Amino acid sequence: MDFRYSDEQLALQDTLQRFSARSYTFEQRRAISRTPQGHSAAAWRELADLGVLALPLTEEHGGLGGNGVDVMLVMEQFGRALLLEPYLSTVVFGASLLQAGGAPALRQELLPRIAAGEVKLAVAAYEAAGRYRLQHIECRAQRHGSRWRLEGRKAVVLDAPAADYLIVAARVSGASASPRGISLFLVARDRTGVTVVPYATQSGGRAADVELKGVELEPAALIGAEGQGLPLLERALQPTLAALCAEALGVIGALNEATLEHLKSRRQFGVPIGTFQALQHRMADMYIAAEQARSMTILAAVHAQDVDLARQRRIMSAAKAYVGRAARFVGQQAVQLHGGMGLVDDVPVSHYFKRLTMIDLTYGDAAYHFGCCSDSLAASGGAPGISAAADGGVRSDHHRSPAA
């Protein structure tokens, strides 16, 4: 039982903190957010040079073989910096899909380029009518001779404007909500027939609605076996959810620090407002929420590569639901405790609050994942649940980290 980061991991943390202080301050981030593309090619190159893009990728493809705890550490720091770069889409969700289902030639072609910062990905899975249900895919893929033709729409594809490739979930057979008959395709964003309608998100990043109209693809574009796309998506979603929890944890930490500082420095009635018990108790509850959220995030990170998918899904839903609720509580209370200052665009608090809110809404909000946990309780028939440590414990193995 050891909850500490290794020396290598602490060195990586230090590296990332120096990166943020150098290249991703609040003012720099604002400037990046206001550019047309909404992300920074220079920052992405820096992350590539630091080895952070290679971190979770397998060693045979130029990666460093990092595990879920490494990604947790990175995402927590990115949360603190309110990073706008397409890390989650490219290196976590997208690369996980390629690693799980991509043909050897495709992996060999793309993964080293992802590690080097030359290729960015976006996952175009969710659709408007499906809400958070991955199996709800209406977008169709039909064979035309040896080629595929894609028709359909994808809603709110995160980081699509920045992506070189989209990984598109399309239906090759079955009704619109059937778990079977879904396939994944690698589609160049500038491919004929692909229309990307970009917009900024509430938290300053970029996303797009994507229309696919007669998009012709060669057979090699298929990722994984035909009709086997949903298990791949679900497998790759799990480390993505763990990473989102870690990002939220970073934002929660930064927000609690800012709020505590405000309580100590802001004076009213001749004293710091932090001397008032009503505010002290609120802050104590925010501290408790952060610690409990950290515990659930650790649990998720350690199970990010769990081979038992049912257990892994239950843990990720529990973590995403718990962290989502903690994020909502801390975000709202931080704004409240900051008073008017919490409403001002020039003050970081409002940006942290907005990012926490958007993280909750991404890939299943607290209510959705809470419902998944509740359904799994019903399915269990009242059997004991997953023990956090005693039986279900997973060791996060030793691995290489990038040079600090």
Add this chain to the structure above:
Amino acid sequence: MDLTYTKDEEAFRAEVRAFLESELPPELRGHAQLEARAPQEALRRWQRILHRRGWGAGMWPQRFGGAGWSVVQQYIFEEECALAGAPPQLPFSIRMVAPVLMTFGSPAQQEYFLPKILSGEHWWCQGYSEPGAGSDLASLRTSAQRQGDHYRVNGQKTWNTLGQYADWIFCLVRTDSTARAQQGISFLLIDMKSPGIEVRPIVTLDGGHEINDIFFADVEVPLGNLVGEENRGWTYAKFLLGHERTNNAAIGQCKRQLAALKRLAASYPPGGTPLLGDRRFRDELTAVELEVQALEITNLRVLSALAREGRSPGPEASLLKIKGSEILQQLAELKMHLLGHDALPYLREAPEADWSIAPLMESHYPPSAAALSGQYFNQRKTTIYAGSNEIQRNIIAKAILGL
């Protein structure tokens, strides 16, 4: 980052499990299965059984007869005991007065008292709170005046737990009324058989008798029963509170109760549609389950830090107390709501019969329901005792957040 137990710890867990299987008599498990409070004889008997195995006090150093366990071993032991439905060990004896005696007591006190705590011969209770001194404990007024070779003690202690069975009480008393509140307090050990002590039951809202008022009228206490130095009692009291907090999260208890509630929800009401199929009920149950899961990890994080740094719990124990006590209340509340109108019947004789009343109303109750709604009322204590949750938030604000 490693959430697994070591091989040695796993072996220790297996050893504890095997011990519980062979040495915990079925009649001592029954109370926990009924969610009822174990009677005093069960606690004493269990203490004797543990003592025979050398496990009378796991965390005590071996030179005092303890098992010298690490905090992780102690946690594993408590978790297994709770899951097996063993009676609790008396915290006032083992985790509260004993560490004070080991640290501040005289060799004579250590030699006399510690073996009797281990064997279960002495049952200790706590004399801290007074009618005018609750959260503001330092304003206590029970006085002890030196007269020759003894102190003369006068005053009243309240919210005393299980003192009706106690052989001894450790008391905070005022030995200097002119000093500042915290500085005139001493820590006295008082024989409950002393003339002038009267124990009056306080019947609680569940109809049970768990707590008492204790009156002291000219009670004579030998000077040798003073712990440490006169007027330094506040220091010892705070030290004791640190040890009281070591099982604050009550994880084993939370997990056992959660598992029992889930089983009940899958089968209740008999012959009807199980409550587990009711989405609204199940969502509430899920919410508690997630809280237990998060708290279990938080508790392990705290324990592993304590083990590494070789220290007693600090203010982080307040987090564990707040969450653990809230969970126990939520579980009790859910159990009551699970029963629905079956939670209405109340049997006056239940507390006196140690809640073992299932046979009396077998046709009405499920076997484990006898004490359920009483438990809901009883469990309102958890956010009040051992430092109310508001006091715990004050501690977090001050000691962790620096407010």
